[in-house]
Amino acid sequence: MAAAVAASGGSGLTGTLGGSLAFNSVDREVTASIEGSSRILINGTGDLVITASDSSQIDVDTAGAAAAISLAGGSAKSFSVGVAFAKNDVRNEVQAFLRNADSVDITNGSVIISAERTGKIKARTAAASLAASISGGSALSFSGAGAIALNSIAGGTR
DSSP: OEEEEEEESSOEEEEEEEEEEEEEEEEEEEEEEEESOSOEEEEEEOOEEEEEEEOOEEEEEEEEEEEEEEEESSOEEEEEEEEEEEEEEEEEEEEEEEESOSOEEEEEOOEEEEEEEOOEEEEEEEEEEEEEEEESSOEEEEEEEEEEEEEEEEEEEO
């Protein structure tokens, strides 16, 4: 939040810029594996289960606000800009595998291999701005606000 007030018997000028920036990134590699085993043996009842999962999430709030007030007997000018920006990236690779095993023997069961990736981004941005000029002569005010969130979820599942 940014704020400014100017008071003058002659001319008055105020200006403010208020803002917030947020940059968030998750970058992971998740692997579940059995690799290079000469023999895998399960006697009796049971499954061979290999599971890899990732559920990364980003939750972000950004807000920017600005206010400018100019009071003058002659001319009054004020400007105010409020901005909020968030950039969020989730980039994850998730993999599960059984590789280079000479033999897999399961008496009474199954081989279950699974990989799951569920990324989530919740971004809220808000911006506000106020400019006011009060004078006995001329008055000019400018006020602007903008909010943006750029979100990206990428990666792979194998």
